[in-house]
Amino acid sequence: MSDSPIALHDHGPELRHHFSTAAQQRDAASLGMWLFLATEIMFFGGMFCAYLIYRMNYFNEFVAGSRSLDIWLGTVNTIVLICSSLTVALSVRAAQMGKRKLVVILLILTIIFGLAFLGVKGIEWYDKYKEHHIPGASFDASDLIRDYPQIHIDPAHEQIYFSLYFAMTGLHALHMIIGVGIFTFLTYHAWKGLYTPEYNTPIEIGGLYWHFVDIVWIYLFPLLYLIDRKPLG
Amino acid sequence: MSEHIMSSKMYYGIWIALMVLTVVTARVAFIDLGPFNTIVALVIATCKALLVILFFMHVKYTSEKLTKMVIISSIFWLLILLVLSLADYGTRALGHG
Amino acid sequence: MFDNFPLWPARASTGAGNVDALYVFLLLLAGFMCVAVFTMIVVFALRYHRKPGVEAEQIEGSTPLEITWSVIPLGIFLVIFAWGAVIFFRERTPPRGATEVYVVAKQWMWKLEHEEGQREINELHVPVGRDVKLIMTSQDVIHSFYVPAFRIKQDVLPGRYTTMWFRATKPGVYHLFCAEYCGTQHSGMIGQVVVMEPAQYEAWLGGGAASGSLASNGQNIFQQLGCPTCHRSDVQGRGPNLVGVFGKPVLLEDGRTVIADENYVRESILSPAAKVVSGFKPIMPVFQGLVSEEQLNALVAYIKSLSPSPDEAAGDKPQQPKD
């Protein structure tokens, strides 16, 4: 590891007392965020494990559940998230180059994309609510049983698909909400001119978080929406 | 670490690639490829994730080895969880209670 | 002699001796290792106790030593693993032709039913020298069927069957415990296994007021539920003919093959659409919630009785080891 801090003091106000150099502080923050993302992988990993096993056991129900999701809304949401990842990446770049106004604009765009994603997700959830596909007492899979006579659907197993669907998209959305919160905070600081070409770590590590949430969705999209869309034989 | 500033063209290129892959994966899902539908979907998702990690998250150009270690080990640990759990579920059908 | 202070559990099954043998081996090994390590520590602590003018001798370490004390233990561990695995494999492989007893666990009691139709609660009567296979399920939470004298234990799960087997060797009355925490009266969910001489056992069997064998009960239920309309025994009806099905591989509609074991029969009654036999339509009604665990057991026993040579669950199953 190339970290042998030198006792040089390029002491900006943003350098906290216990670090020797700004580089050390930045590397620490970046590593910290990467480690946090590693824990996030395992956090979602627990659900992916459950998903995998039930998908194996209850494939038919997963197919029916998957087909009942709106693939267009899902695709649109994927695109929205990818756009937001682009604006995040560009905002990090703008911060590195010290373009304050551009940073603020890009961060606001990111927040707008994030909210748009949540809005679309809300619409999808509302549809599920109308279809009585929310697990619990009012859960009802009879429409799916009617719609897919070719495959055999056990309502209890169908409920497991939707339980996982809501748990996974719900926790993903929670991460999005947290991300929007973080980015609002970053926007405020960027507006106040806190970030300079020398000091822009918060935008960088905030960006890492945002990209990670994007990656989780990149996997959730095929796993939840695209299980089996081909014509049923 | 973030000294290296990538050109904005690169970012737009990656963005276009991600968009294309998204549309492709959504379209391919409707074509009957037998057991390969899932595989194709996952391969495309992994490509997209790699693009994001390598370029948007700067792992390709500006990150040191340690970051790669963190990524690889977290994926390795995820695989431990998935593979060893499946070692149970996958062999239950073989009998012996 | 040690009525109040036993140091070794009773040994009353063919498997118990195997477990004890490995246990004794491990006790000796562990004892030896403990003594060796403790002796070294005590000897070093005394021999090299600090003395004026005597400095410690600095030693870096030794790679050959590290390798030695990694590889030798690993070798020993592999032996223990193999030994333990062999015992386990026998414990999990019920011999053919074992007498079957169905067990239903619920908070907080054991309900048992013999093939001959005898029912018991918290008590299991078995004869000496006969293989007994327990087919167990739970009505509510996870329980665990544990007979220390036989050195066997198996969790009993809701929603599926687990099995275990034993062959008792010594008449007597032994503890039956629930070993998986199951709620308030977990420690009250105990009973006894009564091992009897065969003659006594026959007498006991005859004494009970059993209303027909389990399989014949199952047949009655089968009739009552109207199953024979589709599952005809002469020709293929709208449902598969069940004669001779049990224990054989079944080709499913989606191309998979499963063995028609207890769990498959159970699932096919409760949730028939899950694994439909190739060539049939999923028209059978769902019986989840309509049959009790006891009725289900009887049905399973009946369907088994339709297959003359019993329990060849896994076709390639290794031979039952001799004891």
Added chain:
Amino acid sequence: MATAAITAEREHYLNKEYGIRSWLLTTDHKRIALLYLVSITFFFFIGGFFALLIRLELLTPAGDMVQADTYNKLFTMHGMVMIFFFLIPSIPAVLGNFLVPIMIGAKDLAFPRINLLSWYLYIIAGVMMLYCIVTGGVDTGWTFYTPFSTAFSNTNVIEAGLAIFIAGFSSILTGLNFVVTIHRMRAPGMTWSRLPLFIWAHYATSIIQLLGTPVLAITLLLVVFERVFHLGIFDPTRGGDPILFQHLFWFYSHPAVYIMILPSMGVVTEIIPCFSRKRVFGYHAIALSSIAIAVFGFLVWAHHMFVAGISLYSALIFSALSYLVAVPSAIKVFNWTATMYKGSITFSTPMLYAFGFIGLFTMGGLTGLFLSALGIDVHVTDTYFVVAHFHYIMVGGAVMGYLGGMHFWWPKISGRMYPEWLGKFAALIVFLGFNLTFFPQFVLGYLGMPRRYWQYPQEFQVLNVLSTAGSTILAVGYVLPMVYFLWSMRYGKIADDNPWGAAGLEWKTTSPPPTFNFEEAPEVTWEAYNYDQIPAPAEVPLER
């Protein structure tokens, strides 16, 4: 005692500021360590109180002291409090927090405010746990097995689950802080092969905390969801699989054992060279074995589930893998023993605890071999054999190491010496009490007494009486150090900067250390455990 004169003498982290705010808003890792010390001690005695009630109930075969459901709540809360609110944070959050930055020559952890946040999360979780206890408790066992926890128990499962969920985040943040600190904050010259093995142990521990805890978090969250919304993920009547819960639960909860024991091993690895005046034998072997334990520890979880209904083949795989993790543990024991060879050994209190640790950990580890052997496990799992085994590891091992470490570094933490003879006496009491409490449980287990039994057959009574007797002795052994540590804070002899003549950066600064740990930034030019270059104290300070 001229306390006033001495404290006025020199500024250090304890006297720099006064007042409640200076503690509750501190970002000094040493003060946060003390905040943790106070809070985990509190929970230790709560958990210990439950343990004593359990032992008292088991004095007689009949369930006569408390009701059955009370008893179930007692062992559940004993387990939850001890594991999640004492053992997991114990050494990392107290000794690790205090020592990791000092040992590597840093001014603080990398993220001091996150460090404080993790203490607050712990406190929030702790308050929730206490709320859960006083409003009726929880009776699922600390393992939360489904479907009992999701569909049958009518106690405070949700509160307990969320409390542990939050405590998990506290643990993750501590681990994250350590890893970043160890990577990024080392003093010049402090290379990886010069790191004290205590740091290696904490590094390995942190890996487990980072990669294991999130799985427990999501599992408990799913249990809570399942209870609230009746999802059916773990409920067999709705098509769920209770065994999946066990897989996810043990994926964390087996490695969690190593979160408890690895730091303790780190402590012992500091103590033994110091009181043998020797370099540690096989530095690299010990360092690597810590990492190996962290990695292999994740491959063995289903050995808790051999009779749970998993497939035969996966049982074979997990049994074989379980033996892998025994090898690095064995390596450590051999290396500690070899470190003493040709040393110059003194029996100070920390060394006695280290001896105790090796003895009890060896027995705990060896009985682990019994449990990994499939054929034996079927008989002894879920009996008192398992109870005895994990207490040997987690109490005999982890707590012995914790107490040894507390004695070893108490002069550094408080600037005072504890009374040595009382320390030795307490160490002896703990060792004897522990063995009397838990050794009979091995016998009970092989006899077949199941765990979590409120009443039991007559013939198990004698052994249970022995165990209960031992537990009272053990309790005395645990109360003593707390009393004399408190006493020593005011009346203890003033400690030197390096009372043991120990190697390591923490002994090169003052006792107690200044707020930023060192008067001037250290630069490391020596190898770890360079006991040949450090004079032994003229006499071991308190063996007068």
